[in-house]
Amino acid sequence: MSVLKILRRKSADQQPYWQSFEFTSDDPNAAVSTALTALNSRSDLRDMSGEKADPIRWECSCLQKKCGACAMVINGVPRLACDSKLAELGEVITVEPLKKFPVIADLIVDRTVIFDTLRELKVWLERGVTPDERAQEAAFEAAGCLQCGCCLEVCPNYYAGGRFTGMAGALPLTRLIAELTDEQRREVLKAYRKRVYEGCGKSLACRKICPAGLDIESLMARSNAAAAWRSLFDLRK
Amino acid sequence: MEKINIIGAGLAGLTAAITLAKGGRHSRLISLQRSERAQSVLAEGGINAALNVMGEGDKPEYHFEDTMRGGVYLADEEAVRRLTEGAPDIVMWLAGLGVPFNMKDGRLIQRNFGGQKKKRTAYAKSSTGKMIMSALIDEARKYEVAGLIERYPHHAFQGAVIMDGVCLGAAVCDTYTGERLTFGGRVIMCCGGLAGLFPRMTTGTTQNSGHAAARLFGQGVVFGNLEMLQYHPTTIGIPDKRCLVTEAARGEGGRLYIERQGSKWYFMEEKYPELKNLMPRDVVAREMFMVRRREDCGDTVYLDMTELSVDVWDKRLPDLRAEIMHYLSLDPAREPIPVREGIHYFMGGINTDVRHRTNIAGLYAAGECTCQYHGANRLGGNSMLGAVFGGKTAAEDILSLPEADTPDLPDAAVTDTEPPEAVKAELGEILYSGLGIVRSESGLMRALERLDELEAREGAFPESRLGRAMLLSALKRRESRGAHFREDFPERSEELRAPTLAVCRDGKIIAEIGGDRI
Ligand SMILES: Cc1cc2nc3c(=O)[nH]c(=O)nc-3n(C[C@H](O)[C@H](O)[C@H](O)COP(=O)(O)OP(=O)(O)OC[C@H]3O[C@@H](n4cnc5c(N)ncnc54)[C@H](O)[C@@H]3O)c2cc1C
Ligand code: SF4
Ligand code: SF4
Ligand code: FES
Numbered sequence: 001m002s003v004l005k006i007l008r009r010k011s012a013d014q015q016p017y018w019q020s021f022e023f024t025s026d027d028p029n030a031a032v033s034t035a036l037t038a039l040n041s042r043s044d045l046r047d048m049s050g051e052k053a054d055p056i057r058w059e060c061s062c063l064q065k066k067c068g069a070c071a072m073v074i075n076g077v078p079r080l081a082c083d084s085k086l087a088e089l090g091e092v093i094t095v096e097p098l099k100k101f102p103v104i105a106d107l108i109v110d111r112t113v114i115f116d117t118l119r120e121l122k123v124w125l126e127r128g129v130t131p132d133e134r135a136q137e138a139a140f141e142a143a144g145c146l147q148c149g150c151c152l153e154v155c156p157n158y159y160a161g162g163r164f165t166g167m168a169g170a171l172p173l174t175r176l177i178a179e180l181t182d183e184q185r186r187e188v189l190k191a192y193r194k195r196v197y198e199g200c201g202k203s204l205a206c207r208k209i210c211p212a213g214l215d216i217e218s219l220m221a222r223s224n225a226a227a228a229w230r231s232l233f234d235l236r237k
Numbered sequence: 238m239e240k241i242n243i244i245g246a247g248l249a250g251l252t253a254a255i256t257l258a259k260g261g262r263h264s265r266l267i268s269l270q271r272s273e274r275a276q277s278v279l280a281e282g283g284i285n286a287a288l289n290v291m292g293e294g295d296k297p298e299y300h301f302e303d304t305m306r307g308g309v310y311l312a313d314e315e316a317v318r319r320l321t322e323g324a325p326d327i328v329m330w331l332a333g334l335g336v337p338f339n340m341k342d343g344r345l346i347q348r349n350f351g352g353q354k355k356k357r358t359a360y361a362k363s364s365t366g367k368m369i370m371s372a373l374i375d376e377a378r379k380y381e382v383a384g385l386i387e388r389y390p391h392h393a394f395q396g397a398v399i400m401d402g403v404c405l406g407a408a409v410c411d412t413y414t415g416e417r418l419t420f421g422g423r424v425i426m427c428c429g430g431l432a433g434l435f436p437r438m439t440t441g442t443t444q445n446s447g448h449a450a451a452r453l454f455g456q457g458v459v460f461g462n463l464e465m466l467q468y469h470p471t472t473i474g475i476p477d478k479r480c481l482v483t484e485a486a487r488g489e490g491g492r493l494y495i496e497r498q499g500s501k502w503y504f505m506e507e508k509y510p511e512l513k514n515l516m517p518r519d520v521v522a523r524e525m526f527m528v529r530r531r532e533d534c535g536d537t538v539y540l541d542m543t544e545l546s547v548d549v550w551d552k553r554l555p556d557l558r559a560e561i562m563h564y565l566s567l568d569p570a571r572e573p574i575p576v577r578e579g580i581h582y583f584m585g586g587i588n589t590d591v592r593h594r595t596n597i598a599g600l601y602a603a604g605e606c607t608c609q610y611h612g613a614n615r616l617g618g619n620s621m622l623g624a625v626f627g628g629k630t631a632a633e634d635i636l637s638l639p640e641a642d643t644p645d646l647p648d649a650a651v652t653d654t655e656p657p658e659a660v661k662a663e664l665g666e667i668l669y670s671g672l673g674i675v676r677s678e679s680g681l682m683r684a685l686e687r688l689d690e691l692e693a694r695e696g697a698f699p700e701s702r703l704g705r706a707m708l709l710s711a712l713k714r715r716e717s718r719g720a721h722f723r724e725d726f727p728e729r730s731e732e733l734r735a736p737t738l739a740v741c742r743d744g745k746i747i748a749e750i751g752g753d754r755i
Contacts, residue, residue, distance in 0.1 A: 043657070061443055
């Protein structure tokens with residue numbers, strides 16, 4: 001049996017409170033997502049003290065670690081609910097919303113800031129590119145980012161509204177750096193230098209936490225090299 | 238100024254928005270969740286186009302023939318013609334947007350996929366959907382910043398605003414604030430497949446609840462081929478869903494067997510000595526079902542991949558091995574894994590013409606929520622193509638027409654509620670009982686009776702009406718064709734070579750082959 005101790009909140013302007021629920025499953029793969037789904041399908045949901053409870057609000061979609069919808073803080077660590085097996089989490093499991101984003105209700109947070117950052121950074125291709133085998137590996141890895149926000153949660157240097165974009169902003173930019181060859185590349189590298197390179201402490205706490213297992217280290221190494229080369233080049237001019 | 242309302246931000250919705258923006262027109266891109274979470278990101282295998290890069294003399298004509306044959310001649314011929322002719326441009330456009338399709342010696346390469354005679358599937362390792370989505374999301378962002386695309390990324394579709402047979406707009410609800418909004422302007426439905434009608438039984442996402450399509454069905458939109466569900470033979474049960482085990486597992490040498498009187502029976506190899514485990518999906522799924530039903534066999538079919546070489550595991554199927562170890566806690570390189578057929582794709586959906594117009598003026602539909610390209614069976618790699626091509630075609634039709642007037646519509650013009658989870662689960666059980674891999678009149682009649690009981694207790698609701706249309710469509714098709722197998726009519730009947738159309742009129746549901754009364 002697991003006890004899910006969930007930090008709940010009816011809406012942003014209401015006080016948060018803890019509520020605990022019991023859940024038992026004989027499926028060894030049962031994850032936090034399984035428990036949340038099962039609790040919400042009870043027609044008469046009650047907490048451990050027998051109190052009637054509203055359905056728990058949370059977001060999910062793929063239920064197989066591929067869409068980033070269900071990111072939350074579980075036992076103090078940001079991770080995907082569908083990638084968090086109950087059996088590996090101990091008897092009492094604390095479940096909270098991500099903390100660096102505004103809470104909408106219960107476990108739902110508003111991650112708009114991630115997408116706003118990508119707009120500010122102008123993450124798009126101005127013109128079409130010619131497919132190039134050499135760019136593929138990096139582009140493939142960078143485009144695998146789920147935009148889940150777990151990396152921002154653990155990053156010591158990221159805060160919403162700051163200049164540093166955090167990894168969720170940086171990775172899509174590295175796709176462009178890998179693929180661009182025209183003059184747009186100069187602009188992208190400039191943005192990268194200012195908003196990523198100069199702000200990142202390179203501790204790679206984000207790499208350990210990334211649920212997509214992206215090879216952040218080599219992507220950064222590649223892009224950092226390009227950005228640093230660019231700055232030397234600019235100095236010489 | 239008219240803004241086009243696009244419901245759904247997967248492959249079809251994104252492409253429609255980008256196409257409109259390129260033509261200088263405004264749109265609202267409305268979805269339950271962000272594009273990054275859409276079902277399209279799960280697609281693995283690839284996207285089809287006769288690029289003829291593999292030196293096999295491939296042509297759109299052959300792609301057309303394979304698609305028509307694969308769909309057992311129920312697909313809209315003219316639509317498939319346009320789709321297959323447009324396919325090479327679509328894939329090259331995506332490559333130009335930076336999708337890292339696999340290449341060799343500086344050129345894009347393609348692979349074999351079921352039901353096709355040429356290597357025609359372009360792919361990006363085993364994450365083709367995610368890669369295409371990332372590129373389209375970036376492309377759409379360009380037009381978002383330019384003010385041409387407005388995102389509504391946590392908004393549930395409530396219904397179309399239809400007056401005198403014309404669609405004037407769409408009603409949505411902001412799931413974060415509860416605010417109800419009604420947007421004037423034409424509507425393109427890109428709301429994906431009907432996974433939610435079969436809760437926990439599909440390889441799809443929880444987001445594709447099927448509710449949006451069901452609402453439209455109740456509003457008089459005509460649907461087609463609803464009986465055609467694709468069962469993928471190899472899926473594994475993971476909590477709350479079926480997880481796809483790619484066809485490549487068998488392509489690389491995986492073998493299916495069942496225990497028969499104490500020994501392993503490789504039934505596919507015995508019955509189909511030529512293609513063995515690589516028969517088309519509908520055949521494999523049906524055979525699995527049949528052997529499980531036999532008295533002398535066990536209840537579980539296994540996929541045996543223990544003979545695959547280390548090299549194949551390391552270089553070609555590493556993701557699959559990791560995924561199976563994660564979910565089944567067993568190593569497929571050492572032990573066979575239990576597999577089962579799972580609902581994977583909905584060939585049926587909203588009926589449109591070749592320009593993606595529905596029977597309601599001003600209402601379009603594209604992507605997996607529509608039915609014109611795949612007939613009775615969809616070929617792997619054709620659905621992503623159909624979604625991108627469909628979104629583009631719908632948008633191009635709108636671009637070819639003058640802007641429509643957008644009347645001011647009162648907010649909360651249309652209201653809507655979804656049924657409780659428990660009721661949806663019960664409906665799912667009922668539908669599954671009638672619409673399994675092997676169907677019969679008696680089974681379908683029983684399912685319809687149970688549906689009557691459910692509706693008598695809970696009242697009819699959008700999903701129950703659409704579900705009824707599915708059962709009636711399957712009942713009317715007294716033959717076996719593609720994914721639809723009737724054990725009481727095991728042969729194909731040439732007289733029934735026409736799509737099944739279904740409509741809800743004054744609460745009464747009609748389903749008919751050919752659809753003369755519709
Ligand atoms: C595991 C898996 C593997 C696959 N592999 C392949 C493959 O290799 N090749 C291939 O061609 N096809 C494949 N497919 C199929 C293919 O991915 C889909 O058919 C295609 O991506 C559908 O795109 P779409 O744009 O129609 O819908 P989706 O991507 O499903 O998007 C639907 C959109 O509608 C929105 N929506 C739904 N309901 C509502 C509502 N009520 N209100 C508001 N918005 C709503 C959602 O938020 C979402 O944005 C695969 C499918 C799966 C599940
Ligand atoms: S880098 Fe990893 S942790 Fe960060 S948003 Fe992308 S997938 Fe999530
Ligand atoms: S390396 Fe450190 S500072 Fe840089 S993004 Fe990752 S966690 Fe943040
Ligand atoms: S639901 Fe998609 S990652 Fe968990």
